[in-house]
Amino acid sequence: MVGILTANILYVILITLGGTLVSFSVHFVPVGGAPAAMAQAPGIGTGTVQLAAGAGLTGLITAGTVLGLTNSIAIVLASGAVGAMLMIGSTMIVGQMVYVYGVGVTPAGGKSKYDPITKDRQDLYSSQGTEGHALPTASYISGIIGGGLGGLGGSLVYYSLVNVTNNMAMTDLVGLAAIFAIGIFFINAVIPSYNIGGTTEGYHDPKFKRWYRAVIVSIIVTFMCAIIGVIAIGGL
Secondary structure: OHHHHHHOHHHHHHHHHHHHHHHHHHOOOOEOHHHHHOOOOOOEOOOHHHHHHHHHHHHHHHHHHHHOOOOOHHHHHHHHHHHHHHHHHHHHHHHHHHHHHHHOOOOEOOOOOEOOOOOOEOHHHOOOOOOOEOOOHHHHHHHHHHHHHHHHHHHHHHHHHHOOOOOOOHHHHHHHHHHHHHHHHHHHHHOOHHHHOOOEOOOOOHHHHHHHHHHHHHHHHHHHHHHHHHHHHOOO
C-alpha cells in the first residue's frame, strides 16, 4: 500500500488540486435556485450541486474523449475547461432568452447599483419585491470563469486517475477512474453550497468572500478521497 502511494504521490496531489478547483469554481457560477426560476433573483434557476456537477462532468466527458486521442495533459485540461465553459455558457444563454423574451424582465443584479463590468445602472430595472432577475453581464462573465475552472478541475481529476500506476486493463481502468472522478465532483459540489446558502450572483456577490472556507474543507476531503482512489485503482 505504501509503495503504491509513493509511486503515485504526484497524482494524489493533482487529484486534490482538481477537486479543490471544482469547489472554488462554484463560487463564480451565478446560482439562483427557485427564486431565479420565478425571476425573483439573478442567476440560473437551479441549485449549486447541479451546476457544479454539470460543469465537472462536462469537463470529464470532454477530457475523456480527448484523452483517447492524446496523452498531453495541456490539451486534455484545455479541452475539459472549454467543454465546461460551453456547457455553462449555453445554459445561461438559454436561461437569458427565457427571462427576457418569455418572462419579460431585464437583466439586473441586486447586489450592486451598477454592473461591475459594464457600469450600467441596475437598480432602476429591478422589479419591485425582487433582488433583481435574469443574468446581468457581470454574472454571465463570472459563470464562464466558473465553468472553466470547474472543467479544468474535473479533467485534472480524471487525467490523474487514468494515469495512476497500476496493472489494470484499460477498459476497467477508465470505468473505475470515471466512478471515482464523479464521486469527487459531487463531494466538492456540495461543500460550497453551505457558503452560498441558496443564491449568488457571482464573483461580485458578498458571499464570494467566503470561498476560502470551502477550499480548506475541499483540500482535506479531496486528499482523503485521492488516497482511497489511488489505492483502489492501484489494484488493492
